[in-house]
Amino acid sequence: MPSLTLAEARARADLLQVTDMEVDLDLDQGAEHFGSVTRLHLRASGDGQTFVDVDPVSLHAIRLDGVELDVALQAERRYPLTLTAGDHVVEVEATMAFSHDGEGLHRATDPADGQDYVYGHLFLDAAPTVFACVDQPDLKAPYTMTVRAPQGWSVIGNGRATLVEGVWHLRRTQPLATYFVSVCAGPYASVTAEHDGIRLGLHGRASLRAELERHAPQMLEVTRASFDYFHSIFGIRYPFDDYDQVFAPEFNAGAMENPGCVVFRDSYLFRGAASRSEVLTRSNTISHEMAHMWFGDLVTMRWWDDLWLNESFAEYMAHRCLVAATDFEDAWVDSTATRKAWGYAAERSPSTHPVAGSPAPDARSALANFDGISYAKGAAVIRQLIAYIGDDAFLAGIRDYLGAHAFGNGELADFLAAMERASGRSLADWAQAWLSTAGVDALAVDRATAQLVRTPPAEQPAQRPHALDVATWSGGSLTSRVELTATDDTTPLPGLDTTAPLVVPNAADLTWATGLLDERSLAALTSELPAVTDAQTRAVVWVGLRDQLALGLVDPRLLVDLAEVALPHESDDSVLASVGMHLTGTVVRSYLPAAEEAPARARMAALGERILADAEPGSSRALHAARLVARTTDDVEGRLRPWADGEGLPQGLEDDADLRWVVLGQLARRGLLDADGVAAAREQDRTMAGNLGALTARAAIPTPEAKAQAWASLTTDRSLSNYELVAVASGFWGPADRSLVEPYVARYFEDVPAMAGHLGDSALARVASIAYPSRFGTPETRALSQACLARDDLDPTVRRAVVDQQSQLEEVVRSRARYGA
Incomplete structure (x- = not known):
């Protein structure tokens, strides 16, 4: 099916204005389809040919200024129109399909209580699957909507919704781009408040009412603070209707900034323990989406x-x-x-x-x-x-x-x-x-000349000025800090302590650059980094090491060694969490030689035990340590089995079902939990999260039969939702015996591209990335990947995922070639 081109959009914008949109949706027609009636009010600047976008299951009628048109002319998401200069009304009656891949009008069933929920996600070009429209961002229009929904459902949208004789009427909006229009419907639980004249709402599944109410005070606090701050600096008050934030099941992204109806993934309603960094991430997302009310929605x-x-x-x-x-x-x-x-x-x-x-x-x-x-x-x-x-x-x-x-x-x-x-x-x-040139400069300090050396990428040269600092550390003390603006390839650093063991370019992380640590600084890291008192500098060092690892400039063993000495002293929650995940998910799993993977994982488990033993019970630090142990330990009888049974868990994690599924997944990966055991655990946790945990654990079972079943589910089962596909992919590649999954390396490059025919782009991109056989970081995998990219029939979304994953695989291959495989 065609995607709107820039040339088509410009031609249509030259001809048309959309002066008003009226949309009536009937969501009470069953679980698969819904009714959609649209009245598009158009103004043509002259006579011309154009089209409206519509992608129905069945197009029942289309009328131009009351005159019936031939529905058979609709094809490939478009209906052609011939307009004369002046105002027109196009009325379209259609039956549309609910989606299960996170695009359009997505419908999901909560297994906790059997209730259904709907959310609208019309980004990027999914609006025509919900209503007829002129689907491009520069033809904005006010929307007036009505929604018929099953009894007992509530409706939330871009305008305040009022129930009148069984139909929800949504207040007329300010002009919106099509991709910002949203409707959320279902038996949502709600918490309401008001701030500065703005009505606030938080909404989540009925089965998550307790979590919604527990987290609402903190989320409302961030919402209020963000409103006050943005009002103070933007000079324009919040320009839309009520401010509802809906935590929807199976949402594709982190969140979407629909004006007045922001939609979030409902995993933000943490059902178990939540670390400070997780609450920070959620708070950042709340503030991010609100900033969009001005940047994106207003303009x-x-x-x-x-x-x-x-x-x-x-x-x-x-x-x-x-x-x-x-x-x-x-x-x-x-x-x-x-x-x-x-x-x-x-x-x-x-x-x-x-x-x-x-x-x-x-x-x-x-x-x-x-x-x-x-x-x-x-x-x-x-x-x-x-x-x-x-x-x-x-x-x-x-x-x-x-x-x-x-x-x-x-x-x-x-x-x-x-x-x-x-x-x-x-x-x-x-x-x-x-803004107009891609690429990242490398910044390094030449101790001999006390200069900052800037090296632009050869393939994307540009003269980027960098406002930044360089800091030096010794024994935990800051010995010098030089602030500068680097406009040349070399810049003097007057007053820099070049004798300090640790020299960190861009220590305050003010610019965008690859900060390269010199050899002396790399050698000093295990003694110096644990003592550095500035969290920002420590974060810069760790991220710089990721870059140098990917570029083949540091041995992956250095990161494992450094973690053992530095993480027990790490006080910043985000640094502790992100470094731990990178080590276990990337360094140990992909970069280290296969023979060193198990010993390194054991070292990470021991590190987690050390941090857990020293952490304040119930703290974020203890939570991260327990998760690190759960991901890495081989202590089946002392840790995995007891924790799976709810015994001996750290304080605050006694009822944490999400941690339990991590543990169950580890037991399954080791062949210590079979499909019946997974099913029994699933019966104890009949929630959406429990379903996903069970799918991941079942896919991890190390038998040929389990792998064949998981692969078939991933690549051919069209009943699985976007989240369920990701859950299966997440568990597939993990067995210690790699021979069980090695045959699927080649199959990935045939079977996953074929999924493009039935899966939306956002879901497909995520599944193609997660399912990529990155654990097999070999030249042979790279050759298969390159052959896949050479195909002329490869879907663009799959192509982009393979390009990015292959790039990371090549980084692994390069590192292994240099530091031993």
Whole structure:
């Protein structure tokens, strides 16, 4: 099916305005289909040919200005129209299908009570599967909606919903892009409040009422603080209706910024113990989505190549807000430890792209650029912009940009013009270097000359100015810190203590660069890093080591050695969690030689036991340590079996079902829990999370029969939802006996691409990435991957996933070749 091209969008925008949208949905027609009636109010600037977007199960009627048209003309998600100049009304009656892959109008059943829930996720081009529309971001319109839903359901949408004689009427909205329209319906539990004249709502599945009510005070606190902060700096009050936040089952992304109806994945309603870093992540997401009410919703990008005007700003503003207005003053440390690590990995891939202006010839291709560059790098670039023009000018430019384009669209040139007016400086060269050119510079310190050395990537040269610092440490004491702006390939560092054991470029993580530690600093890490008192510097060092590992510049054994001495002293929750996950999920599992994997995992288990023994009972630190032990221990009788039975668990984890499924998965992976045992555990936890845990554990069972069944479920069972497919993929590749899954390495490159015919792009991208055989980091796997990419019939979403995963596999192959395989 075609995806809207930029040329088509421009031609349609030249001809049409969408002046109003009326949508009536009937969700009370059973579990598979729903009714959709749309009245599109269009204004044509002249006579011309165009089309509306609609993707129905069955198109019952279409009328133009009351005249019946031939429904047989609908094809490939489009209906052609011939319009004359002036105003028109197009009425479309259709039956649509609920989805199970997280796109369109997704319907899920909660096994805890058998209740069904619906949420609308119309990004990126899924709106035509819900209602007829002109589906492009620059043709915004007000929406008036009605929804008929089963008795006992509530309805939440972009406008306040009122029930009148069995039908929910949603208040008319401000102009919205199609991809922001959402309806959530089901027997949701709710918590309501009010702040500064804004009605607030939090909603979750009925079976999660206790979790919703337990977490609501903290989530409302962050919501209120974010509103106050953004009102204080943007100069425009929240411009939409009530502010509802819906925690929906099987949601594809972390969250989606639908105006007045933000949708989150409901795993944020932690049912077990939650660490501080997890609550920080949720708080950051709450603030991020609210920032979108201005960046994205009030002012929307004209086309998908300006995605950064949404995501980079929300990413930056959320961290800024948390630091300034909440208790999470360490939010930038979390950004370094988690978000920037993700972004640097994207930058190393052949699929890297500029922050702004990435080619998006059609809507579908733009989906590939929703990655760590659009988010983490974009936020870092904004910090560099502020260093370049000053914060006062930046905020003045923001207010100018938002005010000039409110309820309309903006693009890169509009934003830069506002910043230039506010600062009085030309940004042409700066924007070319930072926004329009891909790539990451390497920064290193030459001790002999006391200079910072900047090395741009050869394939993407640019003269990027870096505002940053360099810090030196000895015995836990900061011995010098030099702040500078590097505009040349070498920059003097006056006053730098070049004799210090540890020299850290970009220690405060102010810029976007690969910070390379010199050989003396690398040698000193095991003695110096545990004593460094600055969490931001420690996060920078760990993320820098990830980069140097991926580039083949450090032995993976160094990271294992360093973890043993540094993590027992690590006080920052985000650093502890992210380093532990990277070590167990990547370093030990992929980079180390196969013969060293089990001993290294045992060392990680012992490390977890040490931290657990010293941690305050019930603390975040204890939680991370217990999870580390559960992922790595071989102590079946002392840890795995008792914890699976709920015995001897650390304080605060006695009823943690999610930790129990990690343990059960480890027992299954070792062949100590069969399918009947998994089923019995599933009966004790008849929840959505329990279902996913059971699917992962069953896929982990190390028998040929279990692997064959899991692979068939993954690649051919169309009844599985997006979350269920990910759960199966997550458990598949893990047995100690790799021969059980080795035959599936080649099968991945045939069977997973074939899934493109029945799975939406967002779900397909995630499944293709998680199912990729990265555990087999060999030249043979690389050759199979390269052959797959050589196909001319490969789906673009699968292609992007394989490109990125192959890039990481090549990093492993390079490391093993250098440091021993």
